[in-house]
Amino acid sequence: MNLFTDIWKLIDEALDALAAEGALPAGLDRGAVTVEPPRDAAHGDMATNAAMALAKPAGMNPRALAGLLAPKLAADPRVADAAIAGPGFINLRLAPELWLGAIRAALAAGADFGRATSGAGRSVNVEFVSANPTGPLHVGHARGAVFGDALAGLLDFAGWKVTREYYVNDGGAQVDVLARSAHHRYQEAFGRAVEIAPGLYPGDYLVPVGEALKAEFGDRLLDAPESEWLPIVREFTTSRMMDLIREDLAAFGVRMDRFQSEKALYGAGKIDDALKALDRKGLIYEGVLPPPKGKTPEDWEPREQTLFRSTAYGDDVDRPVKKSDGAWTYFAPDIAYHYDKVERGYDLLIDVFGADHGGYVKRMKAVVAALSDGKTSLDVKLCQLVKLYKNGEPYKMSKRAGTFVTLRDVVDEVGPDVARFTMLTRKNDAPLDFDFVKAQEQSKDNPVFYVQYANARVHSVLRGAVEQGVPCDDAALGRADLSSLGHEAWIELAKKVAEWPRLVETAARTHEPHRVAFYLYDLAAVFHALWNRGRDEGALRFLQENDAAGAPARLAAIRAVSVVISAGLGILGVTPVTEMR
Structure with a gap:
C-alpha cells in the first residue's frame, strides 16, 4: 500500500x-509529474505539479489546466478536496478513512508492510568496509560498515537481490609490513627483546598472532632468512587478521555474503584480462601525463606510462595503470576487481568508501562504464569521519590497535544497536560527532532511545490489554472497526504510518538509509505526543474503562506503529525492544 502511488495513478487516469475528451493533447510525457507532501501541512495532505509540468508541452496556461484537472480529482471518493494554489499547483485533502486504511494494511502485511517492488529482482553488489587486513577495524570503518549494511538491508526491502561484499586488500606492500610486524611479535614469544621498528604496526593485537606463529611453526622461522619466512608469515597473519575482522563485524551485527581477495585476482590473471578488455576498446595507450596542477614538485619529471583513457568517460585526467618500471599501479587491481564484478552480471554496483577516497570516484565510474559499455551503473558513497566525545569533550579510549580507536571498543562501550542507530542519524557524507554519554541517555534527545521507547510503550499497552481480556493478535486487531478513530490525533498517527511505503521507495532510490532513521524518529514523536495527550484527554487514552468496545481500534493503531518501527529497525540492523530495562 502506497497512497502516494495510488493518487499518482488517479492523476494519471484523470x-x-x-486527453480522451480532447481537452489535453495525447501522448504527453508525464515523467515530471509528481505527488509530494506539501511544504506546509496546512495546505493539505498531498500536492501535485501535474498542471505546471504539462502546461508548456500542452500549450496551455497552468492554472487553466489545473482548472480542468482538479474537478476530476475531487470527484473521486478518496479525495475530500482539490484546491488550486499559486501558479497551478493542486493541493489535495484525502478522506480520513483512506489514511485509517494504512493501519489495517500494516496489520495485514506485518513485517512486509512497506516492502517495495522497485528493485524488481534486479541484482546489486554493495561493497563496503574493505579495510586493509592489517589490524582490527577502527571507528571510521564502523560508520562505513553500518551505512553499507543498512543500505543493503534497505535495497533488499525494496526488492533488490543484494550481495554484501568485502574486498580484501591482501595483494599490496602493506601486507608485507604486516608480516614483518607479526614476525617481531613471534620473536617476542620466544622471549627475545625486540624493538618495533618505525613503519611497522605497533598494536598489541599482533601479540596473540606471535604466540600462534610459535605454536604453529615452533622455532623454525625464528632465524630463517626473510625470503623464507615472509610468505609464510604473510599468509598466516593475513588469515588471522581476517578472522579478527570477521569477529568484529559479527559483534556489530554485520554479515558479508562474499570476501573477494585482491591477491586472487593477481593469480587468476584478472588484471591482464581487464586491461585487454579496455585495450580492445581503444582505451589503453602509452603516454605522458601533464604535470600536477598548481606548483610542480621539484622531483617531477615526464615519464611514459601505460594509461587508461578515463577522460573519455568524464574523468578529469587519464589514469596510469602501469608504471614506467612495469609495475602495476594501485588502480590496476581496482580495475580488475570491478571487471570481475561486471562479469558476474550485476545490474548495479555500489562502493562505500571513506572520505579520503573522494579522488577515486570519477576514475572508478569511468572504468565501470567502459568495461560494461554503460550497461552497469556504479554509485560511490563516501562516509565522512567520526569524532568521539564524552559529555561534550573529546574522548580517547583504550587503543589496543596502537594508533586508533577500534570498532570493538565502541561496541563494547555502548552496544551494537546504539552504535548502529546513532551512526545513521546523519547523512553518510556529513561529519558525525559520536558522544558516548548522549548515545546512552534516556531522553528525547537520544534518537535510538526515543524510537525504542515508543516500541516498548506499545508492547506495554498490549500486554495490559491482554491482561484485561482484549484479544491483541494482529488478526483480531485487523478486524477492528476503525471508524471511531476520527480525532485529528489518530488521523495524524495514521498519516505517519501511511508514509512508510513511500519513504522506503524514496530512501532506496536515493541510496540514503539515514532517511529511515529520521522517519522512525518522527513516527515515534507522533506516537509519544499522542501518549502524552492521553494523560490530559481521557478520550485519547489507549485503554479506557468506559469504552472497552473502542479499545481494539485504538490498539490496532498503536500496533501499526510497532509494525513499522520493527520493520524500519530491521532494515537498519537494530533490534526492536519490547520493554525498557
Whole structure:
C-alpha cells in the first residue's frame, strides 16, 4: 500500500480522461509529474505539479489546466478536496478513512508492510568496509560498515537481490609490513627483546598472532632468512587478521555474503584480462601525463606510462595503470576487481568508501562504464569521519590497535544497536560527532532511545490489554472497526504510518538509509505526543474503562506503529525492544 502511488495513478487516469475528451493533447510525457507532501501541512495532505509540468508541452496556461484537472480529482471518493494554489499547483485533502486504511494494511502485511517492488529482482553488489587486513577495524570503518549494511538491508526491502561484499586488500606492500610486524611479535614469544621498528604496526593485537606463529611453526622461522619466512608469515597473519575482522563485524551485527581477495585476482590473471578488455576498446595507450596542477614538485619529471583513457568517460585526467618500471599501479587491481564484478552480471554496483577516497570516484565510474559499455551503473558513497566525545569533550579510549580507536571498543562501550542507530542519524557524507554519554541517555534527545521507547510503550499497552481480556493478535486487531478513530490525533498517527511505503521507495532510490532513521524518529514523536495527550484527554487514552468496545481500534493503531518501527529497525540492523530495562 502506497497512497502516494495510488493518487499518482488517479492523476494519471484523470489526465487520460482529459486527453480522451480532447481537452489535453495525447501522448504527453508525464515523467515530471509528481505527488509530494506539501511544504506546509496546512495546505493539505498531498500536492501535485501535474498542471505546471504539462502546461508548456500542452500549450496551455497552468492554472487553466489545473482548472480542468482538479474537478476530476475531487470527484473521486478518496479525495475530500482539490484546491488550486499559486501558479497551478493542486493541493489535495484525502478522506480520513483512506489514511485509517494504512493501519489495517500494516496489520495485514506485518513485517512486509512497506516492502517495495522497485528493485524488481534486479541484482546489486554493495561493497563496503574493505579495510586493509592489517589490524582490527577502527571507528571510521564502523560508520562505513553500518551505512553499507543498512543500505543493503534497505535495497533488499525494496526488492533488490543484494550481495554484501568485502574486498580484501591482501595483494599490496602493506601486507608485507604486516608480516614483518607479526614476525617481531613471534620473536617476542620466544622471549627475545625486540624493538618495533618505525613503519611497522605497533598494536598489541599482533601479540596473540606471535604466540600462534610459535605454536604453529615452533622455532623454525625464528632465524630463517626473510625470503623464507615472509610468505609464510604473510599468509598466516593475513588469515588471522581476517578472522579478527570477521569477529568484529559479527559483534556489530554485520554479515558479508562474499570476501573477494585482491591477491586472487593477481593469480587468476584478472588484471591482464581487464586491461585487454579496455585495450580492445581503444582505451589503453602509452603516454605522458601533464604535470600536477598548481606548483610542480621539484622531483617531477615526464615519464611514459601505460594509461587508461578515463577522460573519455568524464574523468578529469587519464589514469596510469602501469608504471614506467612495469609495475602495476594501485588502480590496476581496482580495475580488475570491478571487471570481475561486471562479469558476474550485476545490474548495479555500489562502493562505500571513506572520505579520503573522494579522488577515486570519477576514475572508478569511468572504468565501470567502459568495461560494461554503460550497461552497469556504479554509485560511490563516501562516509565522512567520526569524532568521539564524552559529555561534550573529546574522548580517547583504550587503543589496543596502537594508533586508533577500534570498532570493538565502541561496541563494547555502548552496544551494537546504539552504535548502529546513532551512526545513521546523519547523512553518510556529513561529519558525525559520536558522544558516548548522549548515545546512552534516556531522553528525547537520544534518537535510538526515543524510537525504542515508543516500541516498548506499545508492547506495554498490549500486554495490559491482554491482561484485561482484549484479544491483541494482529488478526483480531485487523478486524477492528476503525471508524471511531476520527480525532485529528489518530488521523495524524495514521498519516505517519501511511508514509512508510513511500519513504522506503524514496530512501532506496536515493541510496540514503539515514532517511529511515529520521522517519522512525518522527513516527515515534507522533506516537509519544499522542501518549502524552492521553494523560490530559481521557478520550485519547489507549485503554479506557468506559469504552472497552473502542479499545481494539485504538490498539490496532498503536500496533501499526510497532509494525513499522520493527520493520524500519530491521532494515537498519537494530533490534526492536519490547520493554525498557
